[in-house]
Amino acid sequence: xxxxxxxxxxxxxxxxxxxxxxxxxxxxxxxxxxxxxxxxxxxxxxxxxxxxxxxxxxxxxxxxxxxxxxxxxxxxxxxxxxxxxxxxxxxxxxxxxxxxxxxxxxxxxxxxxxx
Amino acid sequence: xxxxxxxxxxxxxxxxxxxxxxxxxxxxxxxxxxxxxxxxxxxxxxxxxxxxxxxxxxxxxxxxxxxxxxxxxxxxxxxxxxxxxxxxxxxxxxxxxxxxxxxxxxxxx
Numbered sequence: 001x002x003x004x005x006x007x008x009x010x011x012x013x014x015x016x017x018x019x020x021x022x023x024x025x026x027x028x029x030x031x032x033x034x035x036x037x038x039x040x041x042x043x044x045x046x047x048x049x050x051x052x053x054x055x056x057x058x059x060x061x062x063x064x065x066x067x068x069x070x071x072x073x074x075x076x077x078x079x080x081x082x083x084x085x086x087x088x089x090x091x092x093x094x095x096x097x098x099x100x101x102x103x104x105x106x107x108x109x110x111x112x113x114x115x
Numbered sequence: 116x117x118x119x120x121x122x123x124x125x126x127x128x129x130x131x132x133x134x135x136x137x138x139x140x141x142x143x144x145x146x147x148x149x150x151x152x153x154x155x156x157x158x159x160x161x162x163x164x165x166x167x168x169x170x171x172x173x174x175x176x177x178x179x180x181x182x183x184x185x186x187x188x189x190x191x192x193x194x195x196x197x198x199x200x201x202x203x204x205x206x207x208x209x210x211x212x213x214x215x216x217x218x219x220x221x222x223x224x
Contacts, residue, residue, distance in 0.1 A: 004158070031210055042202055042214030043159065056209060091158050095210060101147060104212065106158030 002026060004107035006092050012113045013082050021077045021110045025094030032075050033104060034067055035091040043091055049075060079112075087114045119203050119215040126221050127197075133190040135218050137203035140184040146207045148179060150188045152199040153217070159202065162188065193222045 005024040013019050025032050031050055035043035036059075046065070048056040051072040060067070064082075069075040079086055089111050093104035120138040127133040139148060147166050151159040163170055163177045165186075170177045176189040190197055202217040 033211065035212075035214075042200075042217055043212075045211045045213065048209065048211055056211065093158070101164075102210075103149065103161035103164065104159075104210070105161070108156070108158045 004092055004094055004105050006090075006107035006110050008110060009108070010111050010113075012115065014115050015082060015084060017082055018078065018080045019082055019112065021079075021090050021112070023075045023077070023092030023094075023107060025073065025075070025092070026096075026105055027073075029094035029096050029105075030072075031095045031102075031104075032069060033093045033095075034075070034077050035093065036061075037089040037091055037109070039088070046077070046090075082112075082114045084114050087112055119205065119213070121201070121203060121215060121218045123216060124219045124221070126223055127190075127193045129195060129222055129224050130192055133193040133197065133220055133222070135188040135190075135201050135203075135220065136185065137187070138185045139203065139205050142183055142205045143207065146205040148177070148183075148186050149204045149206050149212065150175070150177065150201065151204065151212070151214075152197075152201045154199045159214075162201075164206075193220075195222050195224065198222045 007022045034046040037043040045059040049069045064080045066078045089109040091109045093106045095102040095104045149164040150162040153159045165177045179186045200217040204212040
């Protein structure tokens with residue numbers, strides 16, 4: 001399939017552990033976005049990449065959250081020293097141009113549960 | 116970033132038109148209005164977007180008021196598979212989407 005792929009689909013971790021969530025965007029898409037969706041809420045913006053450059057990280061809730069996209073394609077969202085409030089679905093989206101006007105294509109997310 | 120207001124839930128009979136309103140009174144001049152929907156356990160799916168003119172595609176129609184402070188998404192012939200949460204999202208140059216609570220549309224047989 002040519003859609004956005006996220007892995008793992010589900011992740012369970014103990015409080016205090018580090019986790020890494022992967023996003024494979026649609027091939028050739030320049031822009032990549034990460035969102036966090038708590039249960040029963042709409043997605044909330046975390047960060048945005050244009051190619052390998054992280055242009056906006058205003059939505060990252062703390063310095064425990066870190067995202068990278070070193071070669072301008074695959075992206076990883078890392079959460080250090082996880083806490084229970086980090087439990088959520090993490091969604092990745094990509095779009096074809098520099099974030100301008102092109103619709104975002106979403107993956108089905110990684111459901112993170114912190115015990 | 117513009118804030119949005121949508122009714123929390125709506126019902127629609129199968130085969131009838133579903134009209135979903137959104138208020139975005141603080142939208143700025145360069146922000147488009149995007150509509151997405153989310154079916155349980157899936158990522159949001161793009162439906163349609165517009166700036167100030169009405170738009171139509173194979174999924175839906177979008178009506179934007181002249182002052183751009185509100186819009187309506189129209190699903191002309193709702194089916195059971197259209198049951199989902201619908202979000203309207205003003206978005207500017209960054210492309211970042213601001214999701215509100217959305218409207219849960221229940222299509223009933």
